[in-house]
Amino acid sequence: MSTKPNRPPAQQDKEFHDQLVAIIPSLRAFARGLCGNRDLADDMAQDAMIRAWAARQSYTPGSNFRAWMFMILRNHFYTTLRKNSRMVSWDPEVAERVLVVAPSQQDGLNVQDVQAALQKLPPEQREVLILIGANGVSYEEAAEIMGCAIGTIKSRLARGRVALAALIEGPSIGDDQKTGEKGSRTAVYSPAD
Amino acid sequence: MNFGNKSGIEMNEGGSQGEASSLQEADAARKQVKPSSMQAPLSDDPVGTALRRLHDDVIAEPLPDDFLRLLGDIERKIAGQAGDE
Numbered sequence: 339m340s341t342k343p344n345r346p347p348a349q350q351d352k353e354f355h356d357q358l359v360a361i362i363p364s365l366r367a368f369a370r371g372l373c374g375n376r377d378l379a380d381d382m383a384q385d386a387m388i389r390a391w392a393a394r395q396s397y398t399p400g401s402n403f404r405a406w407m408f409m410i411l412r413n414h415f416y417t418t419l420r421k422n423s424r425m426v427s428w429d430p431e432v433a434e435r436v437l438v439v440a441p442s443q444q445d446g447l448n449v450q451d452v453q454a455a456l457q458k459l460p461p462e463q464r465e466v467l468i469l470i471g472a473n474g475v476s477y478e479e480a481a482e483i484m485g486c487a488i489g490t491i492k493s494r495l496a497r498g499r500v501a502l503a504a505l506i507e508g509p510s511i512g513d514d515q516k517t518g519e520k521g522s523r524t525a526v527y528s529p530a531d
Numbered sequence: 532m533n534f535g536n537k538s539g540i541e542m543n544e545g546g547s548q549g550e551a552s553s554l555q556e557a558d559a560a561r562k563q564v565k566p567s568s569m570q571a572p573l574s575d576d577p578v579g580t581a582l583r584r585l586h587d588d589v590i591a592e593p594l595p596d597d598f599l600r601l602l603g604d605i606e607r608k609i610a611g612q613a614g615d616e
Contacts, residue, residue, distance in 0.1 A: 348612045351608075351609045352609055358605070359602060362594060362598055363589070363590045364590070366589050366592075367585075367586045367589035367590055370585075370589050371586070380595055380597065383598075384598065387598075387601060388601070447577045447580070448581075449584050449585050449588060451581075452578070452582060467582060468582070468586075471578075471579055471582040471583070472582040472585055472586035473586055499578060502578055503576070503578050506578065
């Protein structure tokens, strides 16, 4: 791997550590968006940090650390999702329960409403909305993180944006599950790519 | 990988000191994070605004103790490694 033999390992580790410290806020935000749950997200972010530290030799110094870190986090997220069928983080019922907590506070859309609506989206759309819409990464970086083409990123973003807006503004949010549910679900789960 | 305190590495500095420096660095990092507003695709609509607020709310949170402990463990490992040379 790409170690630089001219520098002592402790110094490389210190540099790695500093990058790890700097990335934590963004990493937490990405994890929170993916999981929709603070504790779960923080556990996942810490797991990702531990994995990153264990795998630090495979990081090429000078390359995009955020993309590398986010890849570790999302791999961990999807692995956990597959392993643990009970962790269905975008379960609409869970999302609805989250909504109960949310009194509408400021002007604009309620953040909790958006968080809950995000959890109803297919994860590929959710993560592209979080990465680009919330975390502010570029199309190129999102494509690198998610391991897909930029065109795919753009189409997922477009579909996710429409679906999210429909969920937030549509009748299914905060309303009776049984009434608006069918129609909005059909719209949200459009065929992939 | 074990990040408990069982590593047996001799410590050159107190754990609390390491954690304090991590906190300062994390604070500095948080201040450096740009508000994620430079992206055109979702910039103007309410959904885009809400997404950014969601993100910025998390960024603004103080770092939970768990993270500081984790960083403290890493710092102790680095300190131990430096001591071995």
